[in-house]
Structure formats: C-alpha cells, structure tokens
Amino acid sequence: xxxxxxxxxxxxxxxxxxxxxxxxxxxxxxxxxxxxxxxxxxxxxxxxxxxxxxxxxxxxxxxxxxxxxxxxxxxxxxxxxxxxxxxxxxxxxxxxxxxxxxxxxxxxxxxxxxxxxxxxxxxxxxxxxxxxxxxxxxxxxxxxxxxxxxxxxxxxxxxxxxxxxxxxxxxxxxxxxxxxxxxxxxxxxxxxxxxxxxxxxxxxxxxxxxxxxxxxxxxxxxxxxxxxxxxxxxxxxxxxxxxxxxxxxxxxxxxxxxxxxxxxxxxxxxxxxxxxxxxxxxxxxxxxxxxxxxxxxxxxxxxxxxxxxxxxxxxxxxxxxxxxxx
Numbered sequence: 001x002x003x004x005x006x007x008x009x010x011x012x013x014x015x016x017x018x019x020x021x022x023x024x025x026x027x028x029x030x031x032x033x034x035x036x037x038x039x040x041x042x043x044x045x046x047x048x049x050x051x052x053x054x055x056x057x058x059x060x061x062x063x064x065x066x067x068x069x070x071x072x073x074x075x076x077x078x079x080x081x082x083x084x085x086x087x088x089x090x091x092x093x094x095x096x097x098x099x100x101x102x103x104x105x106x107x108x109x110x111x112x113x114x115x116x117x118x119x120x121x122x123x124x125x126x127x128x129x130x131x132x133x134x135x136x137x138x139x140x141x142x143x144x145x146x147x148x149x150x151x152x153x154x155x156x157x158x159x160x161x162x163x164x165x166x167x168x169x170x171x172x173x174x175x176x177x178x179x180x181x182x183x184x185x186x187x188x189x190x191x192x193x194x195x196x197x198x199x200x201x202x203x204x205x206x207x208x209x210x211x212x213x214x215x216x217x218x219x220x221x222x223x224x225x226x227x228x229x230x231x232x233x234x235x236x237x238x239x240x241x242x243x244x245x246x247x248x249x250x251x252x253x254x255x256x257x258x259x260x261x262x263x264x265x266x267x268x269x270x271x272x273x274x275x276x277x278x279x280x281x282x283x284x285x286x287x288x289x290x291x292x293x294x295x296x297x298x299x300x301x302x303x304x305x306x307x308x309x310x311x312x313x314x315x316x317x318x319x320x321x322x323x324x325x326x
Contacts, residue, residue: 023054023055023056024055024278025056025059025100026101026103026278027057027059027061027097027102027103027104027125028040028057028059028060028061028082028087028106029060029064029093029103029104029105029106029120030061030062030065030105030106030107031064031075031079031106032062032064032065032071032074032106032109033071033074033078033107033108033130035106035267037078037081038271039104039267039271039274040060040081040082040085040087041085043271044085044086045085049268051271051272052271055102055278056086057082057085057086058086058087058088058099059087059088059089059090060082060087060089061089061095061096062075062079063075063107064106064107064108065109065112066109068191070108071109093116093120094119097120097125102125102126102127102278103125103128104127104128104130104274105117106130107130109135110132110133110136110192110196111134111135111139111192113134114142114143117129118146120152121147121152122150124150124152126152126154126277126278126281127152128155128274129155129156130156131157131158131200131201131204132192132197132294134294135192135193135196136193136298136320137294137317138320138323140290140294141291141320141321141325142324144291145325153277153281153283155283155284156290157204157270157273157284157290159201159264159266159269159270160184160201160202160204160205160208160247161208161270161284161285162265162270162272162273163205163261163262163263163265163269164265165258165261165262166205166208166262166263167208169208169251169253169258169261170208170209170211173256173258174252174253174255174257176254177209177210177211177253178237178238178252178254179238179239179251179252180206180238180239180252181206181240181250181251182202182205182206182240182242182261182262183202183242183244183246183247183249184198184201184241184243184247184262185198185199185201185244185245185246186226186227193301194227194297194300194301195227195229195297195300195301196294196297199297200293200297201264202241202247202249202262203229203241203296203297205247205249205261206231206240206241207292207293209239209249209251209261209262210233210237210239211233212288212289212292213234214232214239214296215232216231216232216299216311217229217230217232217296217299217310217311217313218230218308218310218311219300219304222243226242226243226244227243228241228242228243229296229300231296247262247263248263292313295317298316299315299316302315
C-alpha cells in the first residue's frame with residue numbers, strides 16, 4: 001500500500017513538472033451544465049487569456065445525470081456547443097482518460113460523481129469536481145478518502161467562493177469575522193439534501209467568510225417561506241444563510257464591515273483557480289473545509305426533520321464517517 005501511494009504521488013509530481021512546461025489537455029465528464037460550456041469557451045478561445053495559457057479542452061464525455069430532466073435535456077445542445085469549440089466527443093470515460101491530462105467532472109447530478117471519479121484517480125488524472133461534490137455527505141467522504149488513498153488531488157467549489165470582496169474578507173480586510181450573512185437562490189432537487197443542489201452557492205460564500213469551526217446549525221423559514229439556516233461557530237461567532245432570488249451578503253469583523261460580499265462574478269475566477277490547481281496540484285479549498293460545508297447542509301436537513309431543532313455538525317459527521325468507512 002505504501003509503495004502504491006508513493007508511485008501515485010510520483011506520477012502526479014511528474015505531471016506537475018510536465019504540465020508547467022507544456023500544453024495541458026483537459027477533458028470534461030458531463031455536458032449537462034452551463035459550466036462545461038463556459039469553461040470550454042474561455043479555455044479554447046484564441047488568443048487565450050494569460051491565466052489559462054496552454055490549457056485546452058480536447059475531449060468530452062457527454063453523459064451526466066440519467067434521470068433529472070433539467071439536466072438530461074441540455075446534453076444535445078451543450079454537446080454541439082463544445083464540439084463547435086474544437087472538442088472531440090467520446091463514448092466513455094475510459095476513452096476520455098486516454099486523451100487527457102486533467103479532468104473537469106461537470107455532471108450536474110452529484111449521485112454518480114464517486115463512480116465517475118474513481119477511474120480518473122486510477123488513471124492518475126487530477127480532477128475538479130463541480131458542485132455538488134456528491135449527493136450525500138457519505139459519498140463526499142468517500143471521494144476524499146479515495147483521493148488520499150491514490151495520492152491524486154481533487155477539489156470542489158462553487159464559483160461564489162472567488163468573488164473579490166468575499167476573498168478580501170477571507171484574507172483579513174475587516175479583521176476576524178464575528179458575524180456573516182449570505183444569500184443565494186436555493187432551488188431543490190429531490191435526490192439531494194435541500195441545500196446541496198443550489199443553496200450550496202450561498203453556503204460556500206458563508207464558509208469563505210467565516211472559515212471552518214461551525215459547531216451546530218438551526219434551520220427555519222423566513223416570513224415569506226424561504227429557507228434560512230443559522231450556524232454557530234467557535235468563538236461565539238454566527239453565520240446565516242438565507243434563500244433569496246439574488247446573491248449577496250454582509251460580514252462584520254473586528255476592523256469593520258463589508259456589505260458587498262457574496263456576489264456572483266462569473267465563472268472565470270473559479271476557472272483560473274482550477275487551472276492553477278491543475279498545474280500545481282495544490283487545491284485552493286481543503287478537504288476539511290469542503291466536508292464541513294456539506295456537513296452544515298446535511299445538518300440543516302436534519303434540523304428540518306426535527307422541526308427546527310439545533311443539530312451539531314459532529315453528530316452528522318460521525319454518522320456519515322461510520323457509514324463511509326464501514
């Protein structure tokens with residue numbers, strides 16, 4: 001096992017050196033999300049932007065969700081759009097992996113992500129996994145366990161993490177944040193915990209502002225019936241996500257406040273971080289933070305099931321860990 005881990009790490013180290021000096025061939029799994037088209041357009045447009053220089057999408061496997069109509073109906077249109085950008089459409093993930101150095105796992109449905117990811121890791125291909133990383137906290141844990149076992153890095157994030165004001169607060173512009181509120185749309189999909197499907201955007205912004213250390217959550221509804229979830233962080237700090245038509249928020253720190261956080265600023269800032277990850281193997285978001293985000297959202301569902309009771313993240317994480325590693 002130690003030898004296999006060493007070989008996997010060595011393979012990625014070799015990739016990093018080569019990818020820095022050469023063109024990087026990217027592949028996409030899942031053409032059922034607009035993200036796949038947006039990333040391809042930026043990467044495959046000539047001349048390329050300096051932030052993505054040398055990285056191009058060369059192949060895509062179109063199958064994403066098999067039973068979510070809002071996803072499946074997009075595949076023909078998005079397939080034609082990426083083909084027009086010079087991308088070869090292939091019949092399987094294994095065919096894709098023979099042609100690429102790195103992978104964008106773009107399937108809009110979190111349920112097949114673990115199954116789709118494993119052959120990528122076996123082929124030593126670093127992977128960006130678009131939101132939601134999985135459809136259960138259990139599968140999210142299994143994904144990071146598989147990444148650790150093989151030594152092949154992965155990361156997942158919403159584009160909302162990379163808004164300028166949000167990152168500025170993350171980097172200390174208003175000091176230590178004591179309270180933050182974020183908003184985003186939160187449309188639901190019955191195969192996923194409520195916030196996994198779209199509310200993850202606002203929750204990702206919240207964690208970018210607050211950092212890790214959330215201990216418990218309590219879910220409720222606003223006067224007009226929207227989801228609202230309040231988390232209690234260590235150090236008597238509080239963060240709240242509320243469903244809304246728009247993206248936004250406010251953060252209060254010991255050096256001031258910022259009410260311009262949580263805004264959507266397009267896909268390119270996320271894409272630039274993905275390209276840096278592909279070149280270096282360094283993920284901009286740790287597995288620990290990503291798992292805490294999904295534990296927060298799972299605990300919000302548990303709070304809903306309990307009529308708005310306070311639920312600790314430790315409780316839901318311990319339960320998921322036990323199931324993931326049994």
